[in-house]
Amino acid sequence: MKGSGLRAYAIAYLIFLYAPILLLPIFAFNSGTIIAFPLKGFTTDWFAQMLANQTLRRAFTNSLIIAISSATFATCLGVFAARASTRFNFPGKTGIMGLIMLPLVLPEIIIAMSMLVVLLAIGVKLSIFTVILGHTLICLPYTIAILSTAFNSLDKSLEEAAYDLGETKWSAFRLVILPLVMPGIISALLMSFTISLDEFIIAFFLAGNEPTLPTYIFSQLRFPKSIPVIMSLGTVLVVMSIILLAVAEYFRRRGLARTGQKDHGGFL
Amino acid sequence: MSSTRFDAEARQGLAMVSPPLIYAVLMLAAPLITILAYSFFKDGYLEVIREFTLENYRAVWSDPIFHKVMARSLGVAFAVTLATVLLAFPVAYFLSFVVPPERKALWIFLITIPFWTSYLIRVFLWKVILGHNGVINSTLTSLGIIDEPLGFLLYNVQAMVITLAHAYAPFAILPIYVALEKIDRSLLEAGRDLGESRLMTFWRVTLPLAMPGVIAATLIVFIPTIGDYVTPELIGGGKMPMVANMVQANMLALDNKPMGSALAVTAMLIVTVISLIYLFLNRRFLRVKQ
Numbered sequence: 001m002k003g004s005g006l007r008a009y010a011i012a013y014l015i016f017l018y019a020p021i022l023l024l025p026i027f028a029f030n031s032g033t034i035i036a037f038p039l040k041g042f043t044t045d046w047f048a049q050m051l052a053n054q055t056l057r058r059a060f061t062n063s064l065i066i067a068i069s070s071a072t073f074a075t076c077l078g079v080f081a082a083r084a085s086t087r088f089n090f091p092g093k094t095g096i097m098g099l100i101m102l103p104l105v106l107p108e109i110i111i112a113m114s115m116l117v118v119l120l121a122i123g124v125k126l127s128i129f130t131v132i133l134g135h136t137l138i139c140l141p142y143t144i145a146i147l148s149t150a151f152n153s154l155d156k157s158l159e160e161a162a163y164d165l166g167e168t169k170w171s172a173f174r175l176v177i178l179p180l181v182m183p184g185i186i187s188a189l190l191m192s193f194t195i196s197l198d199e200f201i202i203a204f205f206l207a208g209n210e211p212t213l214p215t216y217i218f219s220q221l222r223f224p225k226s227i228p229v230i231m232s233l234g235t236v237l238v239v240m241s242i243i244l245l246a247v248a249e250y251f252r253r254r255g256l257a258r259t260g261q262k263d264h265g266g267f268l
Numbered sequence: 269m270s271s272t273r274f275d276a277e278a279r280q281g282l283a284m285v286s287p288p289l290i291y292a293v294l295m296l297a298a299p300l301i302t303i304l305a306y307s308f309f310k311d312g313y314l315e316v317i318r319e320f321t322l323e324n325y326r327a328v329w330s331d332p333i334f335h336k337v338m339a340r341s342l343g344v345a346f347a348v349t350l351a352t353v354l355l356a357f358p359v360a361y362f363l364s365f366v367v368p369p370e371r372k373a374l375w376i377f378l379i380t381i382p383f384w385t386s387y388l389i390r391v392f393l394w395k396v397i398l399g400h401n402g403v404i405n406s407t408l409t410s411l412g413i414i415d416e417p418l419g420f421l422l423y424n425v426q427a428m429v430i431t432l433a434h435a436y437a438p439f440a441i442l443p444i445y446v447a448l449e450k451i452d453r454s455l456l457e458a459g460r461d462l463g464e465s466r467l468m469t470f471w472r473v474t475l476p477l478a479m480p481g482v483i484a485a486t487l488i489v490f491i492p493t494i495g496d497y498v499t500p501e502l503i504g505g506g507k508m509p510m511v512a513n514m515v516q517a518n519m520l521a522l523d524n525k526p527m528g529s530a531l532a533v534t535a536m537l538i539v540t541v542i543s544l545i546y547l548f549l550n551r552r553f554l555r556v557k558q
Contacts, residue, residue, distance in 0.1 A: 003366035010362045017382045020393040035396050036406030077288040088281025100292045107495020109512040113519055114299035137295045198386040214388045234389045241385045
């Protein structure tokens with residue numbers, strides 16, 4: 001059969017990709033205190049300990065505030081950039097868009113370090129607010145990538161029809177364009193929320209003494225006895241990411257269907 | 269002279285792009301320029317002395333530790349890039365040529381999920397797998413295959429390469445897949461009709477046309493890998509620093525910001541030069557018009 005060897009390889013590749021992640025739930029529910037086979041027995045103690053942990057709750061609240069704020073800011077800025085780059089021609093467009101998209105290829109450590117140096121120099125106190133500034137910056141290119149697809153698929157004549165029927169620029173945007181790109185906006189929000197929730201480097205350097213979920217995980221890795229709790233936390237995080245991504249994918253596809261496009265698959 | 273219509277459009281476009289542009293200038297361009305400026309300043313006690321000097325760069329370039337760290341970073345990044353791209357190509361090919369169109373979105377979704385789940389957790393899991401009391405060691409010990417935990421699994425360059433290759437695996441698939449999707453299928457039929465074998469058609473038609481994707485994949489994996497901070501910290505045990513760890517140590521632990529900045533700028537320059545040479549060497553593939 002055509003491609004059966006390739007299919008077997010692709011499936012093996014998927015198993016390799018997922019195998020480490022599958023360890024998370026296995027050990028999160030294992031009653032043994034060390035992470036090792038054979039498994040001891042079933043327990044939900046680690047999840048109970050996780051819920052009872054005060055620092056972890058604080059980290060969770062912080063991460064939530066950071067992720068919601070960054071996702072909102074990045075998506076708002078992304079709407080402007082995506083609309084500008086898909087609808088208008090202006091001088092310096094390549095350079096301007098290049099600068100905005102740069103965090104996509106710049107190692108995060110460079111972004112974190114340079115922001116840290118500037119924040120310290122101008123005397124801004126490190127807090128979750130500074131993490132939000134950083135996360136907004138790194139989420140912005142992803143929102144633009146998603147939103148550009150949404151804006152690109154718009155038929156320009158719909159907008160012109162709205163003008164001809166007496167709508168102003170703003171009301172045409174609100175009544176015609178916005179509903180059509182709404183699935184893209186929701187998809188961009190969810191995507192940047194997920195990125196921010198999982199992001200470690202920028203949170204590690206810009207949060208000061210405030211814990212976020214990834215920096216809390218990092219701080220606990222040195223202690224073998226807290227590993228089972230980290231396993232259950234990791235399980236929760238991965239499940240959350242998968243749910244968010246599935247919802248984002250659903251909205252992305254709905255957006256394509258609404259504007260009558262063919263699905264080419266993939267986020268980027 | 270441009271027409272008034274163009275001017276109006278340009279004005280509107282610039283007004284529209286200005287909020288994200290201002291944000292990127294304040295949060296990205298200004299900090300990067302600050303780093304660049306710092307790299308030419310002198311380090312004083314607790315402060316940076318604003319006096320032009322090339323001393324930092326001289327120190328970086330003549331530092332044997334920097335040479336070693338940079339060589340290690342490059343070595344790890346090359347190995348990871350080679351492994352991810354070679355392993356990813358057949359998967360991308362399978363996605364593009366074998367999977368029926370209605371199933372493609374599902375496959376891509378499955379491949380991209382690990383890409384979006386916490387990078388820190390994926391790295392940490394390799395520590396759990398390879399560690400002294402990790403999954404491999406404790407399993408082998410409890411089965412009686414070994415008496416002592418194997419010490420060579422963790423805290424070395426191979427472990428870092430495995431971890432990073434796994435972490436960046438999905439990055440390589442998408443660009444190659446996109447390039448393969450763009451290939452006009454009638455070109456392949458033409459190749460076969462003109463008497464080429466399946467293998468030769470792949471070698472002379474498919475592969476050259478897929479090269480832009482392969483080149484993009486290489487750079488997408490190479491650039492973040494060389495700037496990786498977490499893996500050397502966790503998997504290398506802090507004893508095998510890469511360039512990001514060295515930058516961080518100079519900036520914070522040693523509080524020598526000019527030196528840290530000079531290191532960061534030098535590393536970025538090296539990465540840029542390597543990327544440009546790589547693009548230059550592959551220029552004939554990038555000229556291909558679809």
